[in-house]
Amino acid sequence: MDGNGRWAKMRGLSRTAGHTKGVETLRTIAKKCYDIGVKNLIVYAFSTENWNRPKLEVDHLMKLLSKHIVNFAEELGDRKVRIKTIGTRDGLSPQLIAAIDKAEQATKNNPMTLYIALNYGGRREIVDAVKKMSHDGALNNLDKIDQLTEDDFAHYLYASEIPNVDLIIRTSGEERISNFLLWQSAYSEYVFTDTLWPDFDETCLINAFEEYTTRNIRKGGV
């Protein structure tokens, strides 16, 4: 959800105002995705590197997340959207953790999932998976290690049920992966747009889907 800061700056507003507007965009896009039958929507809300931003901005983002994760659960829960976060909880406040638990619990049986990548890093996810495997005894002896498959490994990621990601949309003209879904994006199509996240509307979403459908997806075949 890139471009909140620039969107705000262009209007003489604080960066935090850009993030607040970004939440509104997410609400619109999540509803649209539900209405057109998307089963899984994953948004990158806060990376493990975002702690390096000014404290005022980090504090604002944490407040926004605490408030809106619960709001989303109430509002989008009526639309049958399940809220699920992926990431590490290290460093999150008890209030935010409580909000996450509440939202996840209240929406756990809903059919569409809005995954919120929060305190998330793709490399960290892979290292955390290896740690979990070791604790589980899945790497206890050489036989187990030799027989390990990709599916076995994927089982230890933050949300093992996330399928191969079809499409990744990056807004604001940035054209990097930025440590997002390193494992799950192995076969993803990327759509890059100059539109800043707060300006990303339903038409932009449909345009990205249309671009996706024109791609020739071979997954290594011919």
Ligand code: FPP
């Ligand atoms: C990147 O834009 C955006 C973020 C780091 C934060 C995005 C988070 C939200 C919109 C809050 C989401 C809330 C919920 C409840 C999921 P940027 O700040 O890097 O913009 P810039 O590139 O223009 O500086």
